[in-house]
Each structure stands twice: as structure tokens, then as C-alpha cells.
Amino acid sequence: MEKVIRTEKLTFTYSAEEARSFALRKVSLDIEKGTFVAVLGHNGSGKSTFAKHLNGILLPSEGKVYSFGFDTSDPENLINIRRNVGMVFQNPDNQLVATVVEEDVAFAPENMGVPSDEIRSRVDDVLKTVGMEKFKKHAPHMLSGGQKQRIAIAGILAMEPNVLVMDEPTAMLDPVGRKEVMATIHRLNKEKGITVILITHHMDEAAQADRIVVINAGQVTHDGTPREVFAHRKELLDIGLAVPQTVEILDELGLKDVALSVDECCDILEKYLKG
Amino acid sequence: MLKDITLGQFFPGNTFMHKLDPRVKLVVCFVFIIVLFITENLAAYALAALFIILGVKVSKTSPKMLLKSLKPIMFLVLFTSILNIFYIEGEVLVRFWILKVTKEGLMTAFYMTSRIIMLVCATSLLMYTTSPISLTDALEHLLAPLNKVKFPVHEFSMMMTIAMRFIPTLIEETDKIMAAQKARGADFESGNIFARAKALIPILVPLFVSSFRRADELATAMECRLYQGGEGRTRLNVLKLTKYDYVFMVFSAISFVLMILLNVVGI
Ligand SMILES: Nc1ncnc2c1ncn2[C@@H]1O[C@H](COP(=O)(O)OP(=O)(O)OP(=O)(O)O)[C@@H](O)[C@H]1O
Ligand SMILES: [Mg+2]
Numbered sequence: 001m002e003k004v005i006r007t008e009k010l011t012f013t014y015s016a017e018e019a020r021s022f023a024l025r026k027v028s029l030d031i032e033k034g035t036f037v038a039v040l041g042h043n044g045s046g047k048s049t050f051a052k053h054l055n056g057i058l059l060p061s062e063g064k065v066y067s068f069g070f071d072t073s074d075p076e077n078l079i080n081i082r083r084n085v086g087m088v089f090q091n092p093d094n095q096l097v098a099t100v101v102e103e104d105v106a107f108a109p110e111n112m113g114v115p116s117d118e119i120r121s122r123v124d125d126v127l128k129t130v131g132m133e134k135f136k137k138h139a140p141h142m143l144s145g146g147q148k149q150r151i152a153i154a155g156i157l158a159m160e161p162n163v164l165v166m167d168e169p170t171a172m173l174d175p176v177g178r179k180e181v182m183a184t185i186h187r188l189n190k191e192k193g194i195t196v197i198l199i200t201h202h203m204d205e206a207a208q209a210d211r212i213v214v215i216n217a218g219q220v221t222h223d224g225t226p227r228e229v230f231a232h233r234k235e236l237l238d239i240g241l242a243v244p245q246t247v248e249i250l251d252e253l254g255l256k257d258v259a260l261s262v263d264e265c266c267d268i269l270e271k272y273l274k275g
Numbered sequence: 276m277l278k279d280i281t282l283g284q285f286f287p288g289n290t291f292m293h294k295l296d297p298r299v300k301l302v303v304c305f306v307f308i309i310v311l312f313i314t315e316n317l318a319a320y321a322l323a324a325l326f327i328i329l330g331v332k333v334s335k336t337s338p339k340m341l342l343k344s345l346k347p348i349m350f351l352v353l354f355t356s357i358l359n360i361f362y363i364e365g366e367v368l369v370r371f372w373i374l375k376v377t378k379e380g381l382m383t384a385f386y387m388t389s390r391i392i393m394l395v396c397a398t399s400l401l402m403y404t405t406s407p408i409s410l411t412d413a414l415e416h417l418l419a420p421l422n423k424v425k426f427p428v429h430e431f432s433m434m435m436t437i438a439m440r441f442i443p444t445l446i447e448e449t450d451k452i453m454a455a456q457k458a459r460g461a462d463f464e465s466g467n468i469f470a471r472a473k474a475l476i477p478i479l480v481p482l483f484v485s486s487f488r489r490a491d492e493l494a495t496a497m498e499c500r501l502y503q504g505g506e507g508r509t510r511l512n513v514l515k516l517t518k519y520d521y522v523f524m525v526f527s528a529i530s531f532v533l534m535i536l537l538n539v540v541g542i
Contacts, residue, residue: 052495057498079501082500082501083501086499087496087499089492089495089496091492093444094488094489094493095492096440097436097437097440097496097497097500098408098440099406099407099408099439099440103511103512106510106511107497107500108500110511111500111508112501113507113508113509114509115509116509116510116511116512119509119510119511123511139443140440141440141443141444155500159501
């Protein structure tokens with residue numbers, strides 16, 4: 001499998017004086033093309049700091065980050081890296097630039113110097129992808145949170161990136177908006193083969209990923225499939241993370257199985273109760 | 276709700292005026308104002324008024340909206356007219372007590388008033404029929420020559436766009452902060468002017484803090500979207516002159532030349 005992102009002993013500190021307070025410490029990870037990776041961690045554990053290294057917004061204090069084989073610490077590579085690694089943040093309000101939806105979505109391709117007629121077709125395409133084509137002439141401030149976040153995603157997709165890094169994209173959304181955005185992200189991953197790195201506090205969102213990376217105090221503590229990671233309920237609790245309710249119930253009952261969906265949990269329980 | 280405010284004063288539509296290139300509208304409006312200020316002739320002003328009325332009709336602007344836009348300047352207009360009427364020396368028409376009304380004063384007052392009213396009408400028409408984004412776009416294009424003297428034209432228009440984008444967001448936020456402070460017993464409606472100004476501090480401080488955070492996040496988001504200033508940037512909507520623009524330009528030019536001619540001939 002092709003590795004789209006590779007970090008080697010990535011270490012980062014925000015303040016040069018307090019060299020001891022590392023936001024990230026020796027994080028070495030490989031992320032393969034097309035995977036859906038969820039990153040979990042308690043508040044202040046270093047998730048956002050990690051995300052910002054992936055497209056060179058922050059540069060490692062020590063160690064290396066390679067995106068598509070390009071070293072992020074070389075300024076010459078930045079443009080290439082950023083158009084391949086798109087980033088969506090928590091607050092959609094602080095990511096939209098223009099007063100009209102289609103103008104906002106066009107922002108990145110405009111910066112890339114894409115010819116006008118191609119920008120037009122890209123904008124129409126990505127708005128369709130996120131299901132917002134009806135709103136292209138709207139003003140962003142008239143949209144709901146979930147709709148705004150989908151516009152923000154469209155704005156990134158217009159760069160045609162291969163990796164989508166999302167820092168808690170659903171944190172400010174209501175349940176409906178959350179569902180809309182998650183469905184969109186999963187569709188992009190399945191249909192377009194875009195690699196997704198999703199930072200989240202929602203365990204049910206993480207349960208649907210291919211791989212979970214847990215960060216605590218700047219270090220990777222767990223890395224594996226949801227089944228593997230959620231099997232360590234005790235350890236996760238110790239670093240302030242809950243597991244999905246379906247996992248919790250089975251664990252309380254002393255069962256070894258890990259259920260990622262309600263249906264799966266029901267099946268296991270049924271089997272258990274019937275003896 | 277505050278959230279429903281429109282940006283600027285733009286009324287979307289599909290009329291002749293809406294279809295015009297914003298650059299053309301901006302230039303015509305500007306020239307119109309200049310012509311108004313260099314002419315002082317009844318017939319020319321009648322023509323100018325006709326020009327405005329035609330604009331209102333063609334753009335399907337409601338005259339009521341236009342009158343509303345005149346409201347804030349009514350006081351200024353009245354005040355200067357009164358000063359003009361009584362203080363300009365000349366052929367005395369009426370005299371009572373120490374005040375006298377002169378013919379010259381009356382005429383000057385009339386021209387001043389018409390000038391200001393038509394100026395406001397013309398700019399309002401421009402704002403009503405041009406979206407803020409095409410307006411900043413037009414400004415960027417028209418000011419482009421200033422790039423030569425190192426004036427940051429692109430940055431200026433980017434700033435305008437972002438400002439317009441964030442006005443509704445900040446208004447909404449102010450709303451929320453005010454509600455939060457009221458819930459804690461803040462009082463914005465009573466007391467003298469100092470007390471009220473002081474009551475605003477708990478609103479302004481959080482608003483400032485959050486604006487800085489927003490600015491920081493927006494800058495990062497723009498960086499992620501490959502923003503590197505105006506150089507090498509292309510646009511989604513390219514401004515292009517159409518038949519409508521030529522018709523409008525020729526028509527306006529003829530009207531303005533006529534106005535100046537009438538002024539010179541002095542009918
Ligand atoms: N701009 C900054 N300057 C200095 N220290 C910072 C800065 N941003 C974050 N930190 C510190 O770095 C550490 C990691 O922060 P980070 O924002 O990466 O955490 P996070 O996992 O994203 O948390 P959250 O779940 O709250 O978003 C924290 O201890 C935080 O206080
Ligand atoms: Mg964070």
C-alpha cells in the first residue's frame with residue numbers, strides 16, 4: 001500500500017524556553033492511501049498540533065513529516081503538500097472567506113491559478129458532491145452549521161486533495177448537522193478513495209473508522225483497528241477516554257467481544273443470554 | 276432576527292441594471308457625480324433627474340426605498356439650504372427683520388439640494404443593483420493601476436470582502452454576548468451616557484477577544500487553501516463587457532455631454 005503520510009519521531013514544542021513541555025513527543029506513524037483514520041485523545045493531548053503538522057502549518061521541532069514523500073520542512077514543497085492535504089477545522093464560520101457560497105468554494109482553485117472555466121466546473125462538481133448545489137448563490141451566514149461545514153469541505157475538495165484532515169469538524173454542529181457531515185466524509189472516502197484523518201471526541205464516529213490512533217500527552221498510546229483499540233477499555237478510561245456504549249455494556253458483563261454497532265451488540269447479547 | 280440582515284443594500288434582480296458590468300456602473304456613477312458638481316443649470320439638472328428616474332424605472336427599484344435612503348441626509352440638506360438662502364449676498368427678494376432672502380441664495384440652495392439628492396440617489400441605485408462581491412471586484416480592477424505606486428490593491432479588496440463576510444457573524448455574536456450579559460443582570464438601557472458606555476465594555480471585550488481568535492483561525496484556513504496574495508490568482512467570475520454595457524455607456528456619455536453643453540450654452 002502506498003503511504004500518503006509518514007511521520008518520523010515527530011516532536012514539537014510551542015515554547016522554545018520550556019523545552020520540557022512537548023505538545024508532541026516522538027510520534028511515528030504511517031498512513032496508507034484510502035484509509036479512514038480516527039484520532040482520539042483527551043483535551044490538550046496534542047491532536048490539533050498533530051493535524052497541523054500534516055500540511056506544514058506547523059513544522060516539527062525535531063523529527064520529520066513526509067506528505068506524499070515531500071518533506072514539510074522544505075518551504076519549496078509547501079504548495080504541493082497543501083493542495084494534496086486539505087484541512088477542515090472545527091468552526092465553519094472561521095473558514096469561509098467570501099460572501100457567496102460559490103465564490104467561497106472557488107477560493108482555493110483561484111489561488112492555484114486554475115483557469116475560470118475549469119474553476120466553474122470544479123465548483124459545480126464539489127457542490128454536488130457535498131449535496132449543496134442548490135445553495136451556490138446563497139450567503140454563507142444564512143446557512144445552518146452543518147451546511148456551512150459542508151461548504152467548507154467543498155472549498156477544500158475544490159483543490160482536489162488526496163488526503164482530508166479534519167479537526168473536530170462536527171464539534172459545533174447539532175445531531176442533524178453531524179450526520180450530514182459524517183455521511184459526506186464517508187462517501188468521499190468510499191467513492192473517491194480520499195484518505196481521511198478525522199480528529200474527534202465522538203466515539204461512535206471513531207468506531208466507524210478503519211483505524212484508530214490514540215494520543216495522550218503528545219504520545220501515541222494505541223494504534224489499531226477500532227476492535228483492537230476499544231478492547232483496552234481500562235487503559236482508555238485512565239487517559240480520560242470513554243468507549244462506545246456498545247463496547248461498555250459487553251465489558252461490564254465480562255464478555256471479551258467488542259461490538260462496534262448496536263446490531264452487533266444485540267447479536268452478541270442475544271447469544272450470551274440464550275446461553 | 277439580526278441574522279436576517281442583508282449584506283450592504285443589494286437587492287438581487289435580473290434587470291438591465293443588474294446585468295451591467297460593475298466597473299461600468301461604478302465609473303458612470305462617478306462621472307455622473309462629477310458632472311453634477313461642474314454644472315449649474317436648470318435644464319441640465321432636469322436631464323440629470325430624468326437620468327435617475329430612468330435608472331429607477333429600469334432597475335425596478337421601489338421609489339420608497341430610494342426615499343428611505345435619503346432620510347439620513349435630510350437634516351444636512353435642510354441646514355445647508357437655509358444657510359445658503361439667508362447668507363448669500365445678491366439681489367434681495369424678500370426682507371424681514373435682519374434676514375433677507377436673495378435670488379442668488381435661493382438658486383444656490385436649489386442647486387446644492389438637487390446635487391446632494393441626486394448624488395445619493397445615484398450611489399443608492401448602484402448599491403441596490405450591484406452585489407458587494409462584484410463591487411469589490413470592480414474596485415480591484417479599476418484601482419489596478421495604483422499597483423504601480425505600490426498601493427496594495429488586491430489586499431485592500433480582500434480586506435473588504437472579508438469584512439463584509441464577517442459583518443453578519445459579528446452582529447450575531449454581539450447579539451449572543453448581549454443576551455448572556457443581560458442574563459447576568461447587565462443593564463444597557465438606563466443611566467446617563469457614561470453609565471451606558473461603561474455597560475458596553477463587557478460586550479466589547481469578549482467581542483474583541485473572539486475577533487482575534489477568528490482572525491487567527493481564518494488566516495490558517497486561508498493558508499491551507501493556498502492563499503498567497505493576488506499574484507497569479509485567477510477568478511471564478513471574469514468581468515466581461517457585453518452589449519448591455521456598451522448601450523449603457525453610450526447612453527450615459529450622451530446624457531452627460533448634453534448636460535455640460537446645456538450648462539455652457541446656459542439655457
Ligand atoms: N498556540 C499555542 N501556543 C502554546 N501552546 C499551545 C498552543 N496550542 C496548543 N498548545 C498546547 O499544546 C498542547 C496540545 O494542544 P492541542 O491543541 O494540540 O490539543 P488537542 O488535542 O487538539 O485538544 P482539544 O481536544 O482541546 O482540541 C496543549 O497542552 C496546549 O495547551
Ligand atoms: Mg484540538
